[in-house]
Amino acid sequence: MIICVCGKSASGKTTLCQDIQKIQPNSVHIDVDNISHQVLEIKEVQKSLANTFGKEVVVNHKVNRQKLGNIVFNSQQQMEKLTLITWKYMEQIIDNYIKKYSDKLIILDWLLLPKTKYFEQSNYKILLEIPFEERLKRALKRDNISEEAFRLREKASLTYDKEGFDLVINNLENKKYLRKLMRL
Secondary structure, eight states: OEEEEEEEETTTTTHHHHHHHHSSSSEEEEEEHHHHHHHHHHHHHHHHHHHOOOOOGEEEEEEEEHHHHHTTTTTTTHHHHHHHHHHHHHHHHHHHHHHHHHTTTEEEOOTTTTHHHHHHHOEEEEEEEOOOHHHHHHHHHHOOOOHHHHHHHTTTOOOOOGGGGSSSETTTTOOOOHHHHHOO
């Protein structure tokens, strides 16, 4: 079984995934953001990023995520270029995890899941809709970023169609959603 957990930045996706793991011990949480960071370590990816976005985004065999983010979060076209470079590698890693953990409940966590094959393949789809101001507070504390950087990240985010989800959670502080999840 695959569960997709979606929501904008700092909406509580990881917290929700941890809650699911508490009630479903035979589960594995796959944070696709972490996979995107792993992919940035691949030499071929780094070379393509430097060729596409400029040599300053890769210094000493390390991708400068802040510089790359400033480029891609400001332009949908640039974001699409990044996706073309990285997605095939990310998809390979995710596919391998799904094969490896096929006997477990798999919880995929990423804000862009609705744009992937995994969203349609999933058995259950959860959307977190936490107000912007709350997410901003969380992101400033968690990510140690400026409000301007968060607003830039927000600008590149998706607008979700609630109708495509099995469960929409508006407040993670209210644990009533756990009762619904226990029925999975």
